[in-house]
Amino acid sequence: MQPDVLKNRIAAGRGDVCADLVLKNARVINVFTNEIETADIAISGNYIIGVGEYRGRKEVDLRGSYVCPGLIDGHIHIESSMLCGPAFEQAVLPHGTTAIITDPHEISNVAGLDGLEFMLETTKDLTLSVYFMLPSCVPATDLDESGAVLDAEQLRPYYRHPRVLGLAELMNAYGTVRCDPKVLQKICDCTKAGKIVDGHAPLLYDKDLNAYIVAGVQSDHECSNIEEAMDKLRRGQYIMIREGTAAKNMDALMPLFQEPYCSRCMLVTDDKHPNDLLHSGHIDYNIRKAIQAGAAPAIAVKMATLIPAQYFGLKQHGAVAPGYLADLIVVSDLEHFAVEQVYKNGILVAEHGKALKPASLMIDNTRFARVMESFDMDEITLRDLELRESGDYERIICLRQDELLTEEKIIPFQQHPNTAPGVDTEQQIVKLAVFERHHHSGHVGIGFLGNFSLKCGAVASSIAHDSHNLIVAGDNDADMVLAGNTVRKNKGGLAFVANGEVVAEVALPVAGLMSTESAESVAEKMQTLEDALKAHGVAEDSGIFMTLAFVSLPVIPKLRLNTYGIVDVEQQKIVPAVFK
Incomplete structure (x- = not known):
């Protein structure tokens, strides 16, 4: 950032000059304090520059509607929606999802690095922010027959990609705790690059769980009962509460929707079919279900915004606060949590259930022949x-x-x-x-x-x-x-x-x-x-x-x-x- 840009932001934050856009009379969900405050939200360029009372070159009166940070799905496989990136964006953006962290291990198991490159290529110009975790287990174990094998050497260069955040769900828990050298090399490469390692270890307990976490695995999305989740929380893992099309773990994990547990938990879908995405929703559905089951709205929103942003190191995502990206959603009430508007980088990108920008998909059939x-x-x-x-x-x-x-x-x-x-x-x-x-x-x-x-x-x-x-x-x-x-x-x-x-x-x-x-x-x-x-x-x-x-x-x-x-x-x- 240049000093003159910073100077303009500071001036707008002080109210000395008009902001580019002000969302007036909003009820802001504060994910830091779990409060709801009435204020204007001032935006200049891509960023929120103030929450309070502001003037803007453009003003939108929200008339008491609630404003939340854009929603983040901390663990999903785009391939499981059966949609390519642009169509997937059209399905989830109107539901308030402004960022996802995807693991492309489905397509990588079919087409190797060609599959990974296909996903990077077809998501690079989307409005939706698409971040990647590199597939850790291609194949999942040696007792599987996949279309490709990805070793540590092949994955290593991708840690330099700006949208790669770490190593995806380490499904080979068995190999990890028994020190499989191929698994350990992938972990070491990831941690050396300063990235994080996601976990996948259903029903792993006691010393094997300790060994798994010692290896560097920082999260788990496979908990199906509260005892397992609490065991992993006590040992320092983040818990991803999964509610998708096939696996539905939220009901069993509702006790986590309270302090102090909620500060180490996030909402994810893992896998969702297109019918569910279009009609039931995405992460907004998970928030809605949690609220209807008794969760405090501010806490449910925090678990779909601030917590995944903190866990994945997305420092400017996940809150309605000065200095954060203006990724915002507007909802009329918290009980039904129906998303009315979606702003991405301060621009209205979806309204009343429709994305405002059409999808466009171009596939190079020669380059991606192995995929097609x-x-x-x-x-x-x-x-x-x-x-x-x-x-x-x-x-x-x-x-x-x-x-x-x-x-x-x-x-x-x-x-x-x-x-x-x-x-x-x-x-x-x-x-x-x-x-x-x-x-x-x-x-x-x-x-x-x-x-x-x-x-x-x-x-x-x-x-x-x-x-x-x-x-x-x-x-x-x-x-x-x-x-x-x-x-x-x-x-x-x-x-x-x-x-x-x-x-x-x-x-x-x-x-x-x-x-x-x-x-x-x-x-x-x-x-x-x-x-x-x-x-x-x-x-x-x-x-x-x-x-x-x-x-x-x-x-x-x-x-x-x-x-x-x-x-x-x-x-x-x-x-x-x-x-x-």
Whole structure:
């Protein structure tokens, strides 16, 4: 900053000259003191220069509406919205999100550094501030088969990028506490660069937790109960309270919405589908839910603004105060927390639920050929789905409601007419398969999934965290084959098949994860898909594809299925689906 610029800001702050813009008669949420004060907000250039009584060359009378700092999502994967950067911005900016910290490990697991470069390139000119954490686990563990492997040497140069803030969720907690040299090198590179390390360690306790934190891991977003969260808080970690489409942990963690805990906690979404973003909201939804559950509004706002800004070192973000960026949102009341206006760098960028600047996406198909052509596998056949084991018992991967954790269940092997062996739709047990799609290896893992509400047919998806191989679930092999091949034909996406016919599908040709279309278009197609599932007996609140997406992630207990077979996460070994 030049001295003359600073001089002008000081003069405007003193009220000696008019500010560029003054938001008059605002009720300002003060995230430092948890108070609400009535004042004008004076803005010059990109910055707030005063809170008090001011004159401006332009004045907007807010008539008692509330003003909060722009909202920050401290942990999200843009890819999981199924939208590219510009369309994602159009979905979240009107909801008051002015900054996000994203981990591009989804696309990096498919396309390596090409995927990381794609995300940097397609978010660089957005109104939304998009910061990055470098993907730490590509693949998530050695018991996974991803499209790429990123080692410490490949990641090291990116710490110099101005939008890179650190190392993303260190999912390989097992390797960290056992001193895997590849993991330790990534941590050391990050800390040497003066950056932070995010964590991902569900149900890690006692001395293993101590060792994980000693390694340099400063946060966690996987807490599903208050005891685990308090244990990690006491040991100095920041807690990211996650409320997304699949994982919903806020209800269990409501005791954290009070002092002193709230000063070490922030609100995040992790993964959100386009329908939820457009209609329910983004971080504004999380604030609204917290307030309705009894949280003080100022504290809920603080946990979505100041705390993530402090944790990530975004010194000029997160508060309505002199010297802070003029990233502001206007809401009429705190109970409903409906965002009416959004200001970014002092400019009105969204109003009444619409972004004021249209989206624009340009993709260099030559440069990003690996991103746009990500399927390398043969057509699926019935033979690929044959069970490779025999026995009297089957091992079921049982889902848990609104959680990513699974449980193990052993039952007698099922043989029912009209379904594949091992399937019992009355008991919500379906067949599950994961096909390797990156390197033409032909590897297929087969197992069984419990508490899955599919009543008939099959669903398939190329969104299968984190390696994003092709995952298919169904009650019969023929429909599973058709569903899987439909996704393959579309170069990625989702499909639902019943009685030998493709009922609904969504193409996601960008790494098999994202669409090039608008949020509204993708949301409409997703709604058609969900309506088709409901018409075939799937529970309305199941979020079936988001749930399916996590079934192959071999770092969250207890059981997962990937291209190698059923993974016992705690033991990090393959166990049989059927046995004597």
